[in-house]
Amino acid sequence: MRQSLVVGNWKMNGSIQRNQSLLDSLKENIKSVQHAQVGICAPFVYLRQMSELLKGTQIGWGAQNISHKDSGAFTGEVAASMLLDFDCKYVIIGHSECRNLYGESDQLVAEKYAKAQSVGLIPILCVGELLEQREAGETENVVGQQLDAIINLQGIASLSQSVIAYEPVWAIGTGKTATPQQAQDVHAFIRQRIAKQNAGVAENVQILYGGSVNGSNAAQLFSMPDIDGGLIGGASLKANEFLTICQAAQ
Numbered sequence: 001m002r003q004s005l006v007v008g009n010w011k012m013n014g015s016i017q018r019n020q021s022l023l024d025s026l027k028e029n030i031k032s033v034q035h036a037q038v039g040i041c042a043p044f045v046y047l048r049q050m051s052e053l054l055k056g057t058q059i060g061w062g063a064q065n066i067s068h069k070d071s072g073a074f075t076g077e078v079a080a081s082m083l084l085d086f087d088c089k090y091v092i093i094g095h096s097e098c099r100n101l102y103g104e105s106d107q108l109v110a111e112k113y114a115k116a117q118s119v120g121l122i123p124i125l126c127v128g129e130l131l132e133q134r135e136a137g138e139t140e141n142v143v144g145q146q147l148d149a150i151i152n153l154q155g156i157a158s159l160s161q162s163v164i165a166y167e168p169v170w171a172i173g174t175g176k177t178a179t180p181q182q183a184q185d186v187h188a189f190i191r192q193r194i195a196k197q198n199a200g201v202a203e204n205v206q207i208l209y210g211g212s213v214n215g216s217n218a219a220q221l222f223s224m225p226d227i228d229g230g231l232i233g234g235a236s237l238k239a240n241e242f243l244t245i246c247q248a249a250q
């Protein structure tokens with residue numbers, strides 16, 4: 001049986017002070033969430049603070065991107081291995097903002113995914129289509145290709161050491177959530193595509209939904225059979241809202 005997982009994606013938000021008060025209230029109340037896993041992916045510069053404040057709690061933490069290289073002359077980049085110095089568990093890979101704003105290709109995303117796994121981090125692999133791709137009936141093609149890039153480089157079994165997040169780009173930060181059925185359809189497609197190569201991996205891999213999840217729509221989304229939790233942007237910056245979403249995942 002798959003456990004649910006809810007991961008906050010803080011994106012480029014926070015300050016030492018604001019993080020402290022957000023994490024303090026989460027820590028105080030997270031014990032009410034006994035049957036779902038919880039994680040937070042923060043900006044690199046706050047990872048030390050995350051490890052100081054979250055060590056020993058049930059909340060795991062991680063980063064939002066890494067380099068596809070091990071080390072060397074790559075100004076501005078951060079290597080997967082560096083995250084281990086801050087006891088990270090997760091790293092988001094291939095978020096649509098990285099794919100679309102910084103031109104990360106399916107191949108580059110796959111290389112980053114491989115680097116994350118090579119040091120024992122759990123990649124949270126984001127896939128999802130643009131609005132015009134959905135309107136053109138291309139959703140399954142796009143998501144299928146994003147997934148195949150990973151499988152071709154790392155093999156199907158690698159997915160058992162990862163989390164997948166389906167995030168339709170048109171639903172991210174827009175307040176326009178996919179309906180539970182729209183999300184379920186793509187989640188089922190992803191699981192079936194994996195099942196064609198390895199039924200056991202398909203059965204066990206956690207597939208999260210992301211895109212304008214909030215305290216009011218989370219329970220309905222998470223009730224769908226192939227939705228195993230959420231990747232939460234804006235709503236993860238408010239303690240109460242994030243806790244409500246975590247509770248909805250149980």
Ligand code: PGA
Nearest residue numbers: 172173211212232233234
């Ligand atoms: P959102 O972001 O919840 O603010 O739509 C989700 C994400 O980008 O991971």
